[in-house]
Amino acid sequence: xxxxxxxxxxxxxxxxxxxxxxxxxxxxxxxxxxxxxxxxxxxxxxxxxxxxxxxxxxxxxxxxxxxxxxxxxxxxxxxxxxxxxxxxxxxxxxxxxxxxxxxxxxxxxxxxxxxxxxxxxxxxxxxxxxxxxxxx
Numbered sequence: 205x206x207x208x209x210x211x212x213x214x215x216x217x218x219x220x221x222x223x224x225x226x227x228x229x230x231x232x233x234x235x236x237x238x239x240x241x242x243x244x245x246x247x248x249x250x251x252x253x254x255x256x257x258x259x260x261x262x263x264x265x266x267x268x269x270x271x272x273x274x275x276x277x278x279x280x281x282x283x284x285x286x287x288x289x290x291x292x293x294x295x296x297x298x299x300x301x302x303x304x305x306x307x308x309x310x311x312x313x314x315x316x317x318x319x320x321x322x323x324x325x326x327x328x329x330x331x332x333x334x335x336x337x338x339x340x
Contacts, residue, residue, distance in 0.1 A: 205237060205240045205241060205245065206245045206248075206249075207240075207244070207245050207248040207249075207255075208240045208244050208245065208248070208257065210233060210236060210237070212257050212260070213236040213239075213240065213257060213260035213261060213281075213284065214233075214236070214260060214261050231280075231281070232261055232280055232281030233281060234281070234329060235280055235281035235282045235327075235328075235329050236260060236261060236281040238327060238329035239281070239282060239283070239284060239325075239326070239327045239329075242306055242327050242329075243301070243304075243306055243307055243325055243327045244284065244286070244325075246304065246306070247297065247300055247301060247304070250300050250304070251288070251296070251297060251300060253288065253293075254288075255286050255287070255288055255297065256286065256287050256288070256289065257284050257285070257286055258284075258285040258286065258287060258322055259278060259284065259285040260278070260281070260283075260284045260285075261278060261279075261281045262276065262278040262279055263279070264279055267279050277308070277309070277326040282308065282326045282327060282328055282329070283309070283324060283325065283326035283327075284324075284325060284326075285313070285322050285323065285324050286322060286323050286325060287321070287322040287323070290318075290319070291316055291318035291319035291320060291321060292318055292319050293319075294312075294319045294320045294322060294323055295318070295319030295320065296319075297323055298310060298312055298319070298320065298323055301323070301325055302337065305335060306327065306333070307325055307326065307327055307333065307335060308326040308327050308328045308332075308333040308335070308336065309324065309325070309326045309334065309336045309337075309338070310323065310324070310325050310326075310336070310337045310338070311323065311324035311337075311338045311339075311340055312337075312338070312339045312340065313340050314340065315339045315340060
């Protein structure tokens, strides 16, 4: 893990604002490491600039508070919501993720003509990655 830390992946903007904190279990931490090693670190290397993690692992209580999907990959440590700071830069990140082809799910969140407000990207450590792209 070159550019991202486990502590960074175990945080959420929402968790900080709501003062919630539950550490991930060992399996979720292994999934987070795999997400960073397989997707996020290579993306950061290619992009050449910082990428900010808005939300990584979410405990079930936090996931419910943010109206996350009942089967959210965030609760498994398989997903992160990321941003480069602007819709235009996020669009660049999304294109890089798609070109690299190493992802399970890529969601352009709050997508506009300029680009997404943030990106949801996931990776399944144990395989079965779908390369599914959604625009929300």
